[in-house]
Amino acid sequence: MTADHDIDLTALAELLVRARQARLDGISVNEAARRAAHLSGGRFSANTWRAAERGDRAVLTKASRVATMALVLSEAGTLDNITCEHLERVGAREAAEIFRRHVSADEDVTVPVSLGREPLGVEDLPKDLRAWLEGAIAELRRLPGDRRDHEEMAAALTAQTIAMYEMHVTQMRVLGKR
Numbered sequence: 001m002t003a004d005h006d007i008d009l010t011a012l013a014e015l016l017v018r019a020r021q022a023r024l025d026g027i028s029v030n031e032a033a034r035r036a037a038h039l040s041g042g043r044f045s046a047n048t049w050r051a052a053e054r055g056d057r058a059v060l061t062k063a064s065r066v067a068t069m070a071l072v073l074s075e076a077g078t079l080d081n082i083t084c085e086h087l088e089r090v091g092a093r094e095a096a097e098i099f100r101r102h103v104s105a106d107e108d109v110t111v112p113v114s115l116g117r118e119p120l121g122v123e124d125l126p127k128d129l130r131a132w133l134e135g136a137i138a139e140l141r142r143l144p145g146d147r148r149d150h151e152e153m154a155a156a157l158t159a160q161t162i163a164m165y166e167m168h169v170t171q172m173r174v175l176g177k178r
Contacts, residue, residue: 077103
């Protein structure tokens with residue numbers, strides 16, 4: 001539980017739903033949860049996101065979880081679909097403070113993280129990581145199986161590598177704002 005005993009759970013849940021639905025990219029619950037997991041170090045599921053949008057007390061009274069959702073929905077403060085003021089109005093003051101700390105720190109920092117914008121590609125990876133990925137894909141292609149299987153495995157490995165790199169960069173960005 002947080003110190004925010006007067007959180008209006010229904011209003012907070014509605015705020016989160018409206019903020020997600022207001023985005024032009026039409027972010028799904030699954031994608032929002034995936035981004036929240038990256039931002040929070042891997043502990044955020046689509047079921048957790050859905051529970052928050054239903055007004056689940058166990059989810060909505062954890063300030064860090066609500067702040068993470070707000071950071072995802074607002075593109076780390078670059079959109080105004082959800083703000084510190086919105087969170088404060090529904091009584092989520094601790095979440096608003098966490099959110100404020102992350103969006104008001106050095107806003108001039110440029111980080112190659114997609115968060116719904118242009119997705120990262122292999123060319124965005126550091127040279128050594130790109131070389132490792134190319135070697136791993138070459139090794140996959142030498143395994144028994146047909147070309148389609150190899151391409152599917154290579155695509156999955158590439159996506160996982162990019163996602164892990166993106167998560168690492170995001171975590172370093174968040175930690176650097178403290």
